[in-house]
Amino acid sequence: xKRFWHNRVVNPxxxxxxxxxxxxxxxxxxxxxxxxxxxxxxxxxxDGFHALDYTNCSQGISTINGGAxxxxxxxxxxxxxxxxxxxxxxxxxxxxxxxxxxMTGATPRTMGVYYxxxxxxxxxxxxxxxxxxxxxxxxxxxxxxxxxxxxxxxxDIDQTQLNGGAPVGVDGGIQSIDSQRLIRDPFNNxxxxxxxxxxRDNTIFGVAHTLGRYTAWSDKHPxxxxxxxxxxxxxxxxxYSPEINSTVISLNxxxxxxDISCNxxxxxxxxxxxxxxxxxxxxxxxxxxxxxxxxxxxxKTHNGSKYAPVPAIFGMNFQAVSVGQKLIExxxxxxxxxxxxxxVAANAVYGxxxxxxxxxxxxxxxxxxxxxxxxxxxxxxxxxxxxxxAKHGQSPIDSxxxxxxxxxxxxxEPPSSILGSTYLPDSExxxxxxxxxxISLLWLSPGASVTDxxxxxxxxxxxxxxNSNIAGIGQIFAGPAIPLLxxxxxxxxxxxxxxxxxxxxxxxxxxxxxTKKLAEHGGFAHDDTNVMLLVSNPSFKASTVTLPxxxxxxxxxxxxxxGLDPYNLDAVQIEGTEILPGLGI
Numbered sequence: 001x002k003r004f005w006h007n008r009v010v011n012p013x014x015x016x017x018x019x020x021x022x023x024x025x026x027x028x029x030x031x032x033x034x035x036x037x038x039x040x041x042x043x044x045x046x047d048g049f050h051a052l053d054y055t056n057c058s059q060g061i062s063t064i065n066g067g068a069x070x071x072x073x074x075x076x077x078x079x080x081x082x083x084x085x086x087x088x089x090x091x092x093x094x095x096x097x098x099x100x101x102x103m104t105g106a107t108p109r110t111m112g113v114y115y116x117x118x119x120x121x122x123x124x125x126x127x128x129x130x131x132x133x134x135x136x137x138x139x140x141x142x143x144x145x146x147x148x149x150x151x152x153x154x155x156d157i158d159q160t161q162l163n164g165g166a167p168v169g170v171d172g173g174i175q176s177i178d179s180q181r182l183i184r185d186p187f188n189n190x191x192x193x194x195x196x197x198x199x200r201d202n203t204i205f206g207v208a209h210t211l212g213r214y215t216a217w218s219d220k221h222p223x224x225x226x227x228x229x230x231x232x233x234x235x236x237x238x239x240y241s242p243e244i245n246s247t248v249i250s251l252n253x254x255x256x257x258x259d260i261s262c263n264x265x266x267x268x269x270x271x272x273x274x275x276x277x278x279x280x281x282x283x284x285x286x287x288x289x290x291x292x293x294x295x296x297x298x299x300k301t302h303n304g305s306k307y308a309p310v311p312a313i314f315g316m317n318f319q320a321v322s323v324g325q326k327l328i329e330x331x332x333x334x335x336x337x338x339x340x341x342x343x344v345a346a347n348a349v350y351g352x353x354x355x356x357x358x359x360x361x362x363x364x365x366x367x368x369x370x371x372x373x374x375x376x377x378x379x380x381x382x383x384x385x386x387x388x389x390a391k392h393g394q395s396p397i398d399s400x401x402x403x404x405x406x407x408x409x410x411x412x413e414p415p416s417s418i419l420g421s422t423y424l425p426d427s428e429x430x431x432x433x434x435x436x437x438x439i440s441l442l443w444l445s446p447g448a449s450v451t452d453x454x455x456x457x458x459x460x461x462x463x464x465x466x467n468s469n470i471a472g473i474g475q476i477f478a479g480p481a482i483p484l485l486x487x488x489x490x491x492x493x494x495x496x497x498x499x500x501x502x503x504x505x506x507x508x509x510x511x512x513x514x515t516k517k518l519a520e521h522g523g524f525a526h527d528d529t530n531v532m533l534l535v536s537n538p539s540f541k542a543s544t545v546t547l548p549x550x551x552x553x554x555x556x557x558x559x560x561x562x563g564l565d566p567y568n569l570d571a572v573q574i575e576g577t578e579i580l581p582g583l584g585i
Contacts, residue, residue, distance in 0.1 A: 038537070038561040040384040042293075042371065043102070043315035043554070046364055046532065047095065048322035048394040048521065051085050052351040054078075054532040057361055061352055071361055073369035074534070077386060081536030082582050084545045089392050090552065091485075092439055093521050093528040096151060096226070098391030098551070099219070099317070103227045104201040105555030106571035109486045112200045112497040115435045115522070116152040116223070119428065119443035120183070121496035123147050123193060127180040130154035133432045136180075139190035144491045146446070147183050148427040151195050151223040153245040155181045164222045164243045171303060172241045174233045176222035195222075196229035201570040203227055204313055204555050209235040211564060213312035216296050218289040220244040220319060238311070240292050240302040244319060248272040248281050253291060255283040257366025258359060262287065270331045275319070277516075279336065279356050282323045283363050289316040290367045297374045310380065312562055317391065318367070324353070324360030325394045326517045339399045339518035348398040385561050386536045389551055394519045395438050395527035401508030405472055407515050412470050414511035415440040415457055415503045423448045423456075436511035437522035440471075440503035443489075450500050454478050457503065472509035477502040535583060545582045553580045560585050 057071035058078055069075040090101040090108065096116040097108050108114050117132075124145035125137035132154030139145060157178045158165025164176025182192035205215045205227055216238035217227050228236040248270075251262040260266050262284035270278035275285035292302035293316055301308045327338045338356040341347040353361060368388070375381040396402055405412035416424060416434035425445045428434050435441040444453060454476060459467050467473075477485065478501045485502075487495035505511070507527075510520040521528050533551060556566030557580045571577045579585055 037563065038383060038385045039312065040310055040380060041313050041387065041558045041561060042375075042384055043313070043387045043389070043558070044368060044371075045099070045102070045315070045317040045389055045391045046321050047317055047319055047391050048325045049390040049532045050351065050393050050397065050527065051087065051530050051532050052397065053321070053353075053361070054083070054534065055085070056351050056353075057365070061350075063347075063352065064358065070358065071365035073365045073372060074388065077368075077372070077388065077536040078534060079542050080538050080540045081386075081534045082540060082543050082545060082580075084533040084535075084549050084580065086546060086548045087389070087531055087533035088529045088548065088550050089390065089531050090550075091524050091529060092441065093392040093523060094437070095220075095391050095521075096224070099224060100199050100203075100226060101550075101552040102389065102391065102554050103203040103205065104199060104571050105204075105552045105566075105569045105577040106201040106575060107486075107552065110201055110571060110574050112495070113198070113226075114441060114497060114499065116150070117432055117435055118149045118441065118497065119147070119425070119435075119499075120149050121146045121443070121491050122186065123149065123496075124184045124186050124190060125427070126182055126184065126192075130181045130432070131156060131159040134181075134427070135431050139184045139186055141186050141190055143186055144496070145186050146425065148431055149183050149198070149497075150181075150432060151198060151226065152221050153223070153243055154432065155195075155223055156221075156243055159243055159245060160247045162242050162246045162249060164241070164246070172243065173222060173239045174225045174228075176241070176243070177225070194233060195224070195226035196231065196233045196235070199226050199229050201574075202568075203229050203235065204558050204569070205235040206230060207559060207564060207568045208313050208562065209237065213562070214309040216240075216292075216302065216311040216314040218292045218302060218316040220317060238296065238302050238308065240289065242285065242288050244276060244285060245274040248275055248278070251284050251288065253284060253287045255287045255363060256290060256370050257363045258283060260284065270329060276323050277327070277329070277331075279324060279327060279329060279338065279360065282320050283360070286318050286320050286363075286367070289318075290370065292316065293371055294374055297371065297378060297380065299378075310378075313558060315387075318364045320360040320363055321357070322394065322521075324357035326519045327356075328516045328518060329356075330516060337518065340397055342399050345400065348400055351397050382538050384537070385558075387554060387558070388532060388534045388536070389554065390531035391551075392521040393528045393531050394521050395523060395525045396508040396519060397527045398508070399518045402518055403472060403506075403509050404512045404514065404517070405509060407513050409472070412472065413467075415442060415471050415473070415501075416511075418457060418467050418471060419453055423453045437520045438505060438510045438525065438528065439523035440501075440505070440511060441499040442501040442503065444500045450478055453501060457501075471503070472505045473503055474506040474509075475504045477504070535580065543582060547581055549580055552577055557583065557585070
């Protein structure tokens with residue numbers, strides 16, 4: 001039986017298997033396309049980017065840019081790309097499981113990754129309080145403890161610093177992690193659980209690095225070094241993670257396409273506690289990672305300080321589009337609203353971007369264009385597979401349907417508030433808060449009745465209207481419905497990370513008190529999960545695949561194109577994750 005409650009360790013037999021299978025695996029694509037072998041895979045996540053966004057920007061909308069494409073570089077990649085129009089990201093569609101699904105080929109059922117803030121019935125609290133308020137506590141060895149889990153900026157040494165508080169001269173990465181702020185494993189001497197050992201499946205970086213391939217990745221938190229698992233955090237040779245939720249500072253970069261100078265701060269009147277609070281400042285932040293990719297294409301480390309091999313697997317995530325979809329920037333005068341155009345009702349349904357979102361899309365497109373140009377200049381484009389996707393979508397596209405509870409529906413309550421301390425562990429209600437965006441994931445206190453909790457969420461007494469209306473509940477998953485999605489919740493031998501109850505709200509409902517957003521992600525809705533997925537190489541002919549696929553299929557596809565056996569991935573062995581169709585492999 002799988003031991004869910006233990007940290008993952010490298011299996012020597014698996015490592016041996018990696019070395020044996022690598023030489024014998026022959027990808028079929030070499031004969032299928034008659035093209036030189038793929039030596040590099042560049043993976044780009046445009047967080048929030050729907051399949052509809054790509055269709056609109058690559059084909060054009062009559063009211064924008066004279067009807068011509070407004071993402072010409074992405075459109076050009078599509079001319080030699082396979083476009084998967086029904087691609088789905090992970091469920092839940094949070095950044096953390098969305099990223100790890102891409103990198104492991106797994107679903108939360110085997111990953112054990114449900115959200116960057118979640119719960120584990122076995123692990124113990126960190127030694128000290130995290131930056132976001134997960135309280136430190138005791139770890140009782142060899143017993144099930146139970147704690148909130150946190151893998152975002154809260155585990156930084158100093159989350160207000162762009163480098164996460166790493167030592168002087170270090171610009172962000174695994175050295176930014178404060179080990180005392182990590183949850184602990186009571187069945188492993190109460191040692192801290194580093195991000196790269198939290199996910200229970202190995203990653204494409206782990207497979208490639210073990211076989212001597214050079215790897216790199218750039219993302220928004222030091223915690224997302226989880227992509228380096230398993231082991232000691234070094235499977236990504238060059239990991240770069242400027243902290244997105246740090247205090248905004250001047251940066252010596254100029255944004256691609258929009259040519260915004262980031263020194264001084266382009267939007268100094270915005271809330272400077274995070275780059276995500278400004279349409280302009282987020283572009284400066286993303287440009288740091290764009291420059292890292294350009295340096296890596298040009299045979300250097302992410303900061304250009306020394307020479308390095310061009311990575312076999314590398315890439316980054318963009319945050320600009322996600323901010324453009326969600327943000328209402330009230331510090332500007334007049335207030336500037338992102339999201340999709342609602343001036344004509346149909347425009348929002350059709351996904352017509354507002355001017356603010358349009359600028360973010362153009363910025364991302366120009367940045368990707370620079371990457372492609374650099375690959376061409378280095379004569380690397382033919383040997384590089386380019387994959388453009390998204391960790392998650394954003395819901396709702398139709399901003400008219402957005403309803404924040406309690407921000408916009410002040411008498412409403414999220415499911416966690418309805419259940420309260422009677423049903424929820426203290427760390428779900430009094431510390432860094434329950435896991436609720438446009439979904440509610442609920443882990444109940446030991447001994448609490450799932451049936452009674454569900455009855456309360458559905459109850460029409462003593463409140464009027466019913467709790468299900470007050471919380472905007474669309475569907476509740478609990479009891480026998482949970483094992484159809486994930487492993488059975490509970491302490492081992494059941495899965496200590498699976499929620500007891502999942503509440504999917506009505507489309508547009510978000511459990512948020514913020515009045516500065518138009519959308520959110522995390523849920524099961526179509527707008528949350530139907531993301532862009534394009535696989536491109538100059539040898540490909542443009543094609544569209546209508547078969548349902550999932551972003552987790554990227555992982556085995558990457559290994560296959562690099563001539564590495566996808567079966568070396570745990571997810572391929574356990575869940576049978578298949579290579580993406582339509583690629584000749």
